[in-house]
Amino acid sequence: MDANNSQPKFWSNAQTYMMAGICLLLGAGLGYLVHTPSATVPNASTALVTSAQTAPTGMSGGAPSAQDMKRMAEKQVAPLLAELQQHPNDAELLAKIGRSYLAAQQFQSAQQYYQQAAALKPVPETLNEMSFVDYSLGDVDKAIATLNRAIKMDPKNSKLLFNLGMFEWHGKSDPKAAIAAWQTMLKVNPKDPKRAQVEQMIAQAKQHLNIAPGTKTDKPAM
Secondary structure (H helix, E strand, C coil): CCCCCCCCCCCCCCCCCCCCCEEEEECCCEEEEECCCCCCCCCCCCCCCCCCCCCCCCCCCCCCCHHHHHHHHHHHHHHHHHHHHHCCCCHHHHHHHHHHHHHCCCHHHHHHHHHHHHHHCCCHHHHHHHHHHHHHCCCHHHHHHHHHHHHHHCCCCHHHHHHHHHHHHHHHCCHHHHHHHHHHHHHHCCCCCCHHHHHHHHHHHHCCCCCCCCCCCCCCCC
């Protein structure tokens, strides 16, 4: 992903809050849909494909404050937490609560509920989302381990393999591991609709195989 590209505006003209899906993009316009809500990844270039819902009444234009985000999360999860009192072992409900917290960038709270959901029912979708929370909290190794756990359950899942490559590249500065993940993705899904984009990512990563992390280079970044 081009590190020189400016970060996208996740909030525009005041009325964007929840997002239905997240895309990790290569450059401008190349991405792969990952079924997780919107959130900002620290120290990585990410862009989101959004499906906006209306923000709470009274929010002004521009990005919401941390307090706004927390209030939105609390409002969103209040009925879910009430339901959880009646169904404390509902893994899907726990994951839904985690998803709401993730959408509001309340990562610690999201992690708590995702972990409970995964302990009860460790399905690939939940693990995928949980890995994004781990990554957002700065625990790259845990994020990668969580994704690998999901891949063992669903080894042909393009989204999981795509994300694994992104985490290896951005989080670990390991182009070799990123290439391996993306090549596996294309091998098990040769007709994947994003094949051309992933092949371009692989080509760019290959140019960095012999470059030490942090070294200044004119080679195209991802």
